[in-house]
Amino acid sequence: MDHSLSIRQLTKHFRRRDGAVVAAIDDANLEVEPGEFVVLLGPSGCGKTTLLRSVAGLETPDSGSIQVNGTPVFDGERGTCVSPERRNLSMMFQSYALWPHMTAEQNVRYPLENRKTDRLGRPAMKDKVAAALSMVGIGELGAQYPAQLSGGQQQRVALARALVNDSTVVLFDEPLSNVDAKVREQLRIELLATQRRLGFTALFVTHDQAEAMELATRIAVLDRGKVQQIGTPTEVYARPATEYVAKFIGNTNQLSGRQRSSGDGFETELGTLHAGSGAPACTAANLLWRPENGQLSRERPVGRNALPGRIVASLYLGTHTEYLVRSGEVSSRIWTSGPDRFVRDEDVWIGINPEDIMVFPTEDAAVAEPDAVRVGA
Numbered sequence: 001m002d003h004s005l006s007i008r009q010l011t012k013h014f015r016r017r018d019g020a021v022v023a024a025i026d027d028a029n030l031e032v033e034p035g036e037f038v039v040l041l042g043p044s045g046c047g048k049t050t051l052l053r054s055v056a057g058l059e060t061p062d063s064g065s066i067q068v069n070g071t072p073v074f075d076g077e078r079g080t081c082v083s084p085e086r087r088n089l090s091m092m093f094q095s096y097a098l099w100p101h102m103t104a105e106q107n108v109r110y111p112l113e114n115r116k117t118d119r120l121g122r123p124a125m126k127d128k129v130a131a132a133l134s135m136v137g138i139g140e141l142g143a144q145y146p147a148q149l150s151g152g153q154q155q156r157v158a159l160a161r162a163l164v165n166d167s168t169v170v171l172f173d174e175p176l177s178n179v180d181a182k183v184r185e186q187l188r189i190e191l192l193a194t195q196r197r198l199g200f201t202a203l204f205v206t207h208d209q210a211e212a213m214e215l216a217t218r219i220a221v222l223d224r225g226k227v228q229q230i231g232t233p234t235e236v237y238a239r240p241a242t243e244y245v246a247k248f249i250g251n252t253n254q255l256s257g258r259q260r261s262s263g264d265g266f267e268t269e270l271g272t273l274h275a276g277s278g279a280p281a282c283t284a285a286n287l288l289w290r291p292e293n294g295q296l297s298r299e300r301p302v303g304r305n306a307l308p309g310r311i312v313a314s315l316y317l318g319t320h321t322e323y324l325v326r327s328g329e330v331s332s333r334i335w336t337s338g339p340d341r342f343v344r345d346e347d348v349w350i351g352i353n354p355e356d357i358m359v360f361p362t363e364d365a366a367v368a369e370p371d372a373v374r375v376g377a
């Protein structure tokens with residue numbers, strides 16, 4: 001079966017007004033299977049929107065290729081560049097881009113009226129518009145103008161418009177960023193349920209990692225136009241391919257370490273740290289671990305890494321308590337479940353299982369590739 005989307009070696013440069021050239025997309029590769037929900041995640045300026053707009057046909061890449069359901073829509077070498085309305089996909093924008101002078105119904109009908117092929121008759125269009133509006137839960141609001149709708153309702157109109165054409169691929173450019181947190185949460189759940197029900201393929205841009213974790217079957221993490229890692233939410237969180245991904249997704253603590261001459265662990269300013277068996281062999285590395293993977297105790301833990309420290313602050317957050325632990329010049333954040341158990345100025349130990357230490361070589365001295373890939377693109 002064809003991929004829903006296939007992006008190969010895609011590159012796009014922009015020239016800024018000061019003459020500087022930026023690689024907005026830098027040799028990006030991505031394959032999306034039918035029915036997948038793939039999220040493009042990364043900080044502002046990393047190239048998410050440019051990649052999405054290139055798929056939509058709103059941006060012309062410099063080189064590489066894009067296929068939609070097996071059909072080439074862009075091919076730099078062959079000079080193929082299919083116009084946006086002939087790519088058989090829909091797009092939902094951050095601003096919703098609703099026509100203010102059209103009712104919700106007219107907005108949703110717009111793509112049907114502008115179809116280049118398979119145009120429907122009036123009654124069929126009416127039925128499809130009604131079905132799309134009720135599918136997103138606003139069947140009764142068809143006669144309202146956008147200005148007469150709440151942000152959440154406008155968002156639903158935009159979603160109905162993106163879905164009315166029965167496109168098998170729908171592109172989303174931060175569609176939830178203009179509504180307040182509560183509505184956003186609800187729309188996220190509804191969007192996911194609708195996508196699962198209808199089975200379309202979604203390519204969704206966001207800079208919000210919680211949103212990405214919640215929606216995605218796979219996340220593509222971008223940095224300066226490059227795809228750093230593509231994986232399930234669990235893979236990118238628990239086995240980040242690069243230090244950048246580890247730090248961008250979730251929280252981390254960090255120590256730098258040097259491999260001990262005996263080869264048994266890394267020497268750090270707080271003592272020896274051991275990593276799991278899948279860690280890459282290297283002479284120097286940044287050693288990262290997540291706050292929830294540190295366990296606090298009054299007695300020195302045995303059988304795992306033990307870092308001494310002193311509690312400098314604690315914050316009870318309902319689901320967990322966050323402790324700030326100071327060890328010499330190093331501060332660590334540790335999350336423990338349940339209420340406060342340690343007090344300020346108390347001496348404690350941080351226990352960390354070797355498997356929870358993520359190792360990122362800091363020089364070219366990576367001696368060998370890891371067996372189990374914990375690190376490495």
Ligand SMILES: Nc1ncnc2c1ncn2[C@@H]1O[C@H](COP(=O)(O)OP(=O)(O)OP(=O)(O)O)[C@@H](O)[C@H]1O
Pocket residue numbers: 014015016022023024042043044045046047048049050051207
């Ligand atoms: N038309 C343009 N002219 C010049 N540079 C551009 C243009 N569009 C984008 N860029 C640059 O390309 C890079 C990628 O931009 P892009 O909008 O794709 O990033 P993004 O990850 O979507 O960011 P955001 O989350 O802020 O929307 C940025 O450095 C941006 O300044």
